[in-house]
Amino acid sequence: MIVILYIAALVAAIALLVIAIYLSKTLKSTSQTIDEVAKTVEKMTTELQGISGEAQKMLDKANDLLEDVNGKVAKVDPVFDAIGDVGTSMLGLSQSVRELATLATNKVSANEKKVAQAISISNSILAFKDKMKANKAAKEAAKEAHQEKTV
Template sequence: MITHIAGIIAAIAFLLLVCFIGIFLIRITKTMGEVNRSLSTITEDVDALSHQTEKIMANANDLLKDVNGKVATIDPAFQAMGDLGQSVSDLNAATRELTEKVGKSNEKRSKFASASKVGKAAFDVYRNRRTKNNSEES
């Protein structure tokens, strides 16, 4: 009789084990179904994104070609502006040199003007004395 009870307990344990494994397998099956649906949705989304990305890349390439063409058209204008800037810089340098030369010339003129004023003053003093001496003699 003990062997029968042990056999019944073993059978019940095996039945419970089979039930738990069955429940576990049903849940895994549901989970795998959801995973398959998610992967299907993700695949569709990736395909749509891939298609849109291809369009964006094509538009970007067209825009890049357009910009490169326009930049090539504008390059001479930038070169001309650069040349104009260099010309203005050269003109400024020439103006500074001329200003320095005029300043040095003015210094020479002012020295000459001072010397001529001193000479005129000396000549006036000499003439006044001569006139005075001539009027005293007469």
């Protein structure tokens, strides 16, 4: 029975040795993985510091550019205000011209009958003048014809 105990103890010792070997390999592999992760984190930290420096420079440049743009926009604002004023003036001028045209059209419409009457009277006067010339020419022709008969 003591032999069985020794055998059992030997089997247990061998099992513990196997477990210790596998545990050692696992711990060694884990240690290597952790070392690689530490190196990777160290590289990432270095690169992130470089990137954050570049990002800070880019933000500074963007802020400078934004300030420059804001300054230029402030300088251009009066031009847009002036353009707006010109547009308002043009609108006022356009309305004035429209009102003047409407007034002229209304005056012409109101005087249209008078103009038509004036044209009609002038036509009548011209026709009367032509008739008078014709009568005078006829009288002179008759007078000449009468003188020729007497001669």
